[in-house]
Amino acid sequence: MAKDRKEDFDRFAFAHFRELRRVAVRVCQDREAADDLVQETYLRAWRSFDKFEPGTNCRAWLFRIFFYVHSEYRRNQARQPLTFSLDYVKESTLSSQTKTPSDVTLEEIKLAFAELPDPFRIALLLSEVEGLRYREIADALDIPIGTVMSRLSRGRQMLRARLATLSSKTGESGSLEEHKKSGRL
Amino acid sequence: MGDSDCQDIRELLDPYLDNELLVETSQSVLDHLGLCPDCAAESERRIELRRLLKKALTLEVDRDSENISRRRIETALEEERRPRRRAKIVWGALAASLLLVLGLTYWRIGNPSKPVNPPAVYMPPSPPQVLIAEVDRDAVANHQICALGYPPNWTFDRQRVARDLTPAFAPLVDAIGRDHAAYKLIEGHICSYQQRQYTHLIFRGNGHTVSVFIEPDDLSGKPKPSHPREIDQTSLTAYQVASVDTGRHRISVVSDLPSVENLAIAKQLVPATLSFIQKLEHEEG
Numbered sequence: 414m415a416k417d418r419k420e421d422f423d424r425f426a427f428a429h430f431r432e433l434r435r436v437a438v439r440v441c442q443d444r445e446a447a448d449d450l451v452q453e454t455y456l457r458a459w460r461s462f463d464k465f466e467p468g469t470n471c472r473a474w475l476f477r478i479f480f481y482v483h484s485e486y487r488r489n490q491a492r493q494p495l496t497f498s499l500d501y502v503k504e505s506t507l508s509s510q511t512k513t514p515s516d517v518t519l520e521e522i523k524l525a526f527a528e529l530p531d532p533f534r535i536a537l538l539l540s541e542v543e544g545l546r547y548r549e550i551a552d553a554l555d556i557p558i559g560t561v562m563s564r565l566s567r568g569r570q571m572l573r574a575r576l577a578t579l580s581s582k583t584g585e586s587g588s589l590e591e592h593k594k595s596g597r598l
Numbered sequence: 599m600g601d602s603d604c605q606d607i608r609e610l611l612d613p614y615l616d617n618e619l620l621v622e623t624s625q626s627v628l629d630h631l632g633l634c635p636d637c638a639a640e641s642e643r644r645i646e647l648r649r650l651l652k653k654a655l656t657l658e659v660d661r662d663s664e665n666i667s668r669r670r671i672e673t674a675l676e677e678e679r680r681p682r683r684r685a686k687i688v689w690g691a692l693a694a695s696l697l698l699v700l701g702l703t704y705w706r707i708g709n710p711s712k713p714v715n716p717p718a719v720y721m722p723p724s725p726p727q728v729l730i731a732e733v734d735r736d737a738v739a740n741h742q743i744c745a746l747g748y749p750p751n752w753t754f755d756r757q758r759v760a761r762d763l764t765p766a767f768a769p770l771v772d773a774i775g776r777d778h779a780a781y782k783l784i785e786g787h788i789c790s791y792q793q794r795q796y797t798h799l800i801f802r803g804n805g806h807t808v809s810v811f812i813e814p815d816d817l818s819g820k821p822k823p824s825h826p827r828e829i830d831q832t833s834l835t836a837y838q839v840a841s842v843d844t845g846r847h848r849i850s851v852v853s854d855l856p857s858v859e860n861l862a863i864a865k866q867l868v869p870a871t872l873s874f875i876q877k878l879e880h881e882e883g
Contacts, residue, residue, distance in 0.1 A: 434667060547613075557787040
């Protein structure tokens with residue numbers, strides 16, 4: 414019986430190890446911390462594996478545990494509940510239609526992405542990089558699906574706005590194609 | 599092609615690219631993109647940004663560190679799966695200690711000449727003190743993260759809101775009312791931020807968004823008001839937080855309205871919310 418449980422756990426949970434670790438590294442931006450949190454996630458998943466129903470979404474279940482562990486970690490680490498400056502986004506800027514700049518480098522994209530507040534960065538990471546559906550993101554982050562849509566929408570707006578700022582700072586011009594040819598993309 | 603059409607389509611563009619729209623809606627976006635070069639170009643830009651973002655964020659896989667990490671977890675899991683013997687020893691030790699304590703107590707009671715020491719009073723550890731400022735800041739952050747991102751065309755849907763609010767809080771919508779002067783209720787749900795769970799109603803009007811949050815009160819260091827009637831208001835950068843504390847729940851109204859106007863809308867929204875919560879608390883005992 415215990416052997417079955419162990420085998421089931423290894424089969425279901427470790428199938429998502431790589432993507433969970435990849436997300437953890439991106440979210441924590443620190444490999445050691447990411448590995449600690451992934452380990453804690455697996456330990457907690459094992460302890461509550463009895464509650465997991467085979468056939469339901471194991472990936473979303475694991476992500477949900479991970480984000481809970483991550484949230485605890487952030488809270489304990491700094492006792493600083495606010496993850497971003499309240500000035501970061503003014504309401505008036507939310508509806509601005511910024512264009513995606515054509516002259517950005519991958520480094521600039523990484524930089525702009527890293528500067529996004531956690532909730533937006535995490536939603537974008539799960540959607541854009543890991544390809545989770547909105548429903549899965551909602552389950553993983555324990556938020557309503559409307560909030561997932563809103564975080565993705567605002568995250569993309571902020572990213573575009575930040576890239577537009579970076580782009581105008583560099584003052585460089587040129588089309589997307591030119592930059593592709595010159596290796597900037 | 600009207601500007602409002604384009605505006606609507608651009609609101610739908612990201613869910614369309616994520617393949618998250620209904621088939622009919624998706625078709626209407628596709629039809630529009632076929633007719634509108636500006637929106638088609640915007641769609642291309644977004645596709646390109648997605649491609650670049652994915653490329654930028656895809657980690658170069660370091661198999662060695664991945665394997666080390668996995669082995670470490672497997673070892674930890676093995677430890678976790680092997681606690682039975684240790685647990686038996688611990689329980690055995692606890693049982694023996696309990697018997698010893700009971701035996702000693704019995705012996706002492708049976709010998710009244712010896713003073714009986716009063717039993718040690720268990721003092722639970724003090725719960726962590728949560729600063730009010732921290733609670734207000736979390737409410738503002740959740741307002742920004744959650745409420746402000748709802749698309750402009752987001753409308754109230756009774757079925758969706760009833761489901762997302764859970765049966766306990768679904769009647770709150772009728773209790774508080776959907777229309778308050780210029781402000782209309784557009785959304786209601788349960789959401790969480792920094793391990794706080796909020797019942798969250800979102801109103802919109804006059805170009806502003808107003809959040810009503812209800813959260814279980816963990817202000818352990820704060821005196822509990824016996825008759826919560828006064829609305830306190832604090833300012834945090836561009837935001838106002840008007841709040842009332844029942845001792846078991848905290849109700850707050852958050853917006854970027856001027857102080858007087860936020861207080862005015864709070865005075866409209868809080869009394870009905872407060873009655874609802876107090877009734878709920880009474881029923882829960």
